[in-house]
Amino acid sequence: MARNSRQSEKLIKDFEKEKSIEEYARQIAPLPASEIKKLPQEKYNTEASEEGYLARLAFLNKRGLETDKIAGKGEFHQAKAYQGNIENFIGMAQVPIGLAGPINIRGTKAIGDFYVPLASSEGALVASYNRGMKACRQSGGITTVCLSEGVQRCPLFKFRSIGEVGLFVKWTQAQQPLFEKIVAETSRYAKLQEMAPTIEGNTVILTFEYTTGEAAGQNMVTICTDQICQYMMKESPVKPQEWCIESNFSGDKKATAVSFGNVRGKKVSAEIRIPKEICENTLKSSPQLIANYWQSSTLAAIQSGSIGAQGHVANGLTALFLACGQDVACISESSIGLTRMQLTESGDLYVAVTLPSLIVGTVGGGTGLPTQKECLNMLGCTGPGSARKFAEICCAVALSGEISIAAAMSANHFTQAHQNLGRKA
Amino acid sequence: MARNSRQSEKLIKDFEKEKSIEEYARQIAPLPASEIKKLPQEKYNTEASEEGYLARLAFLNKRGLETDKIAGKGEFHQAKAYQGNIENFIGMAQVPIGLAGPINIRGTKAIGDFYVPLASSEGALVASYNRGMKACRQSGGITTVCLSEGVQRCPLFKFRSIGEVGLFVKWTQAQQPLFEKIVAETSRYAKLQEMAPTIEGNTVILTFEYTTGEAAGQNMVTICTDQICQYMMKESPVKPQEWCIESNFSGDKKATAVSFGNVRGKKVSAEIRIPKEICENTLKSSPQLIANYWQSSTLAAIQSGSIGAQGHVANGLTALFLACGQDVACISESSIGLTRMQLTESGDLYVAVTLPSLIVGTVGGGTGLPTQKECLNMLGCTGPGSARKFAEICCAVALSGEISIAAAMSANHFTQAHQNLGRKA
Amino acid sequence: MARNSRQSEKLIKDFEKEKSIEEYARQIAPLPASEIKKLPQEKYNTEASEEGYLARLAFLNKRGLETDKIAGKGEFHQAKAYQGNIENFIGMAQVPIGLAGPINIRGTKAIGDFYVPLASSEGALVASYNRGMKACRQSGGITTVCLSEGVQRCPLFKFRSIGEVGLFVKWTQAQQPLFEKIVAETSRYAKLQEMAPTIEGNTVILTFEYTTGEAAGQNMVTICTDQICQYMMKESPVKPQEWCIESNFSGDKKATAVSFGNVRGKKVSAEIRIPKEICENTLKSSPQLIANYWQSSTLAAIQSGSIGAQGHVANGLTALFLACGQDVACISESSIGLTRMQLTESGDLYVAVTLPSLIVGTVGGGTGLPTQKECLNMLGCTGPGSARKFAEICCAVALSGEISIAAAMSANHFTQAHQNLGRKA
């Protein structure tokens, strides 16, 4: 019998553990115009002065958000505290954080208003994302769904001939329950989801795909897969001549074209409909100008041999990753995306951003470091479900930035914004 | 008459301003074994303890390198100081820095031993790069050359028909001396190198390629190109229906396949020959095992639809970018690379890393921030030629990491290293 | 519970319907050297003269193979006979066919010696493939396995919001048994294997993957999927605003990067080990020279932004497709491949070719046309299993050509061969 794809099944089953798809559909349905008007539009001081800075800290503190670490209070430079994060410790790199938002999100895990910490040294970046968030808030918020998840480790095995590969693959298939047991004994969080062989002559890559709880999970899947490999090397009736724990097929720390058909980390999609008047009043452009620009921009991306086609997803993601203790090197794969902007029948602007390979987590890696923890807390990203929540926020932030740059480009304000806010040529 | 390509001409002419190619060839020629033995192998304390940390700072200070800012001395949180780098400032993200090296480099600008600051929260990263640097040092140092440079801004113009595009392109060609004059009047550093049209139906993208002195230069080329566009919009005998300052063809903040045939930022190549005994003693593997692994790894990368084929260039580059005030979002394009490892006739290992789209600078952006400045100073990357020097260091650092991961993978030590140094599964 | 990937399961189950993997492994195991010597090496006249031509026809006829149609006997130009293949018929394009081989194959379906008809107008092509086949024959034959199969049709559905997409995907999942029934009622040959959603904002692409018996199957899957779509449009509780039968996601008639991770048509891998002396005596090169050349060639392919990395697979495949009535436009996707050549420990040459998206069939399309039928008959490709058999032959032929060009390139005979056999510059 034919079967539904794994992605499809997971999409449905995973979601329905908590609510029915119908309930989710209601939860994330676009807000009617009458409701949008009622959204609170809290404001904080945005001046560059010392007073502005202190006012923003006070604003955050009043909302129960801690800022002592990012404000430089307390002692950070305790070498031992960073063990597991760094070797040969000599100090701390310091990168300024700007506040953007609130961004209003209608997601499956991320719901409501979020104040977003963005760490960057590129002038105009925070201002640009902030403007996009404002337009989205005025439009009723960004809908976003974490569609699927999975982290891979892809060992490779080389045999004497393709015939031996066949014998090996058959054997591994029969061992799968055992492999799951090995994983369960090795990690509390990792769950083996699938094992898929990719054969090329006398080699086979086995893609082991896991869910990893709230962790990004790259170390976790390495350790689990290594345990499986140790077992295989001992027990397999047919022994490889060479093997390695990662064949370089997983897309770890690099942009690969397979992202869209599969998932790496989290696959998230976000969308919004921006009314014509907001395009004009807040974004100083128009749905038609933006849609035209975006179509040209997509075709230029294709001609440049880009993977996916988006504007500057890397900018916002990098700033958010850096503030929130993510593995910033994963920007290589996480910034792959597809952004669509088009005119609706009613003359508004529809925007969607899809990120198929977002490597994020809310435990492990740099997430426990002092300033990083504060920033994750600002987004309420702790506890069960927080990795999906953070992924949805990432995609919504990316969408805000795409809107903002598209508006600036389409109305030819881009250069001026950078001249006003950035450093000089 | 046929002509040499721009890349070829620049390669030769740029270099020969300072020395003849023959002199450079001597400067970067591999060191004879007898000389390698004489290389000083200074060592610093590598313990994770507070004492180790202080000893490392003292070691750096003794060499005249300042560490007050990264060590958290002084007051960073002066909101106004970060204007031009951030808006809505609320504090500083803090990321631990580890010391790696010295890395010994035989480049055209980067020459000698360098102590490398790497900011990261991923355990084992610094240790792994450090091990690679050690093996390279013992092998006589890494040869590296910044082959070419150029930053692009790619406005798009849309006309009524392809015939109008032809008229426009012809007109722009005649204006080129004027465009250069506009650039000279707009920026002290930017120099227009080339203008190239890419026609698609009734649109044309004009690629303006610049050198930008010691700056990464993305804002600079935006401002200069905008001035040219303003002139074109006023004076062109045929007016476009739409235009924008960046078509999304330049590869800004994204991985694109055109990198290898051209350049974006800096194109750098680095190479080394690692003797068999160093592969065995320092890297705990062998030239044969490493070369075998690398070939498998390259083919797996191809099957994953990767752009280029490398191991984990993004790891080292991100850590170095972060420490040294680079635009970390540019990791998207900067981490594209091609790494080659092969057995030599004499049974040693040859390794080359080529990075075609390294976006780096030593002035502007985040390079003037307190900790970032200290880190750039550790590498001696200030003043004329320092951007090329920094690019050569980047490529050499990337090579160190490629060697180290290849050795670990090929000898199956990768998992254990991560288990010992990283956080737990 | 985790599960084996579809590809893995199919690999094993499909195969084991006929024999166990163990039996297959024996069937395709490399021949021992002693057995290789006993392989018959039948020869036919290879002169370019009229006599040579007649002798070759006689040679084929003696083996029971018909050649009347390709020899121009009988009347072809009966307009009505070509209905279903062409509209506005005005005559026949004629392309010369050359005979190559025998190629010796140790496949799962293709077993033994095959005389291969190649239609081409490019001088040296047949000679080059023929030389490769000779070297492979002398080395004990080419092992090849059709690893998996599946043809896709990918309709797209666009809704008002991503929430509606979720409702639709959930509904389609429940309908899958019905979809299979629809397929069974629509076609005798098509079998629905899988349905996979790819969500992007308010759109979803549903990939319907089928097996299609001995047909290439593109029309078949269109018709079946259209029936499913008609049903969905009538019955779905949530109706799309737009839909189309093919979203352009299937990779039909184009090179796409997703080929390696999945399958399109047939995925086939072939391998051989060529002893040093055959590399030298027959191929006039050496394992070391060939392996070195191939590594350089693979890295150059990567730098050119190629999908996969191979030499000239398109040459042999196009000639075979043309002779045997395949849809030659599918060369776009079918010629994607990965070719590996490496030195073995014993100093011989290992070669593998993997083609992940080979669109072939032995019924339907042009396979029933007069000359095409004769050519398929020469290869014994009729009846059940013949599409897989033909796919294995395709891959083995491709491998022969890769070997031959690699030998010529590595030993610098390429230009001379083309000067002797091709038309003049």
Added chain:
Amino acid sequence: MARNSRQSEKLIKDFEKEKSIEEYARQIAPLPASEIKKLPQEKYNTEASEEGYLARLAFLNKRGLETDKIAGKGEFHQAKAYQGNIENFIGMAQVPIGLAGPINIRGTKAIGDFYVPLASSEGALVASYNRGMKACRQSGGITTVCLSEGVQRCPLFKFRSIGEVGLFVKWTQAQQPLFEKIVAETSRYAKLQEMAPTIEGNTVILTFEYTTGEAAGQNMVTICTDQICQYMMKESPVKPQEWCIESNFSGDKKATAVSFGNVRGKKVSAEIRIPKEICENTLKSSPQLIANYWQSSTLAAIQSGSIGAQGHVANGLTALFLACGQDVACISESSIGLTRMQLTESGDLYVAVTLPSLIVGTVGGGTGLPTQKECLNMLGCTGPGSARKFAEICCAVALSGEISIAAAMSANHFTQAHQNLGRKA
């Protein structure tokens, strides 16, 4: 001084040898509606019957076009006649040809109405392209321009170190006048246009780019480059350890991502504006439906990892290549394209097709074979300038097919057309 890119300069200079760009712009300007109505719309019998067939032949003959060979008259099977095209000749593959058109073209070389022979065995193909041609004719014809041309051969040289590469590149640059002389002495048609080095560690690929007169030119550039290489190997002051005539960087017989930024063979763009009523009456869809479909189709192509984004360019090109004696294996690279369809302000449909790597010629290869010659003559593609003319026809034919499939897909007629005209499921 900055300079115009080679492509830009060639675009202008090459064109202006014959006419000024202004004159060309007038020649290819869209026809006013009043003129479109006056275009003759000659019709031929399109019945599938024997009578229809004979009527079509008579129609062509009346226009002075020969059809004896495609109609099967005369003796083809003279083995010796095919020397240089095939080895081990055993007969002729026969593929039915259908007549499409007339296609009305407003190009720089292709001007007027053309009756297009398409060889294919895929039912509905000719009918579909024919329908597209009709819509384009009714819209005033297709504008098309061959933008640039160049065929590459890319030898690779491997040295002991990157320093030696630098010495070699410097030396080759000084030899360029000599290389041109070698080319002039080797071929009457080939002209060396550019030599560009691509350095990777201790290797360098030299891209030699030529124009090749009316020939596709792949053999020609091999022979010329080989002569240059022979000279280099003898005279270079620094000798490579390995070299080969083609590194696999040229994109020969494969889809590569670098196509759009450069050219391979011919780069051609075609455009048309199709009025709303013709979209409705002839194409049975609407500009809005087609533009919507096309945007979805482009985004699906991006998600599939396609190079470029187009519909089914390979179909028409393969049929035209096959009929006209082109190297059909080059469909791999020739079918790469970018197709744009969008709504105009006035509610019509704008369509553009750009093919950056069209490998075509009107002499050499299969162009002199009997039926192929007749087909090239039908298009008037003989003599000086005919290769560019043929390239413009190719692009216009591709555009016709893109329009037709987009109309069918957008209005959901695709399946039915294939059911009526194709073979059964």
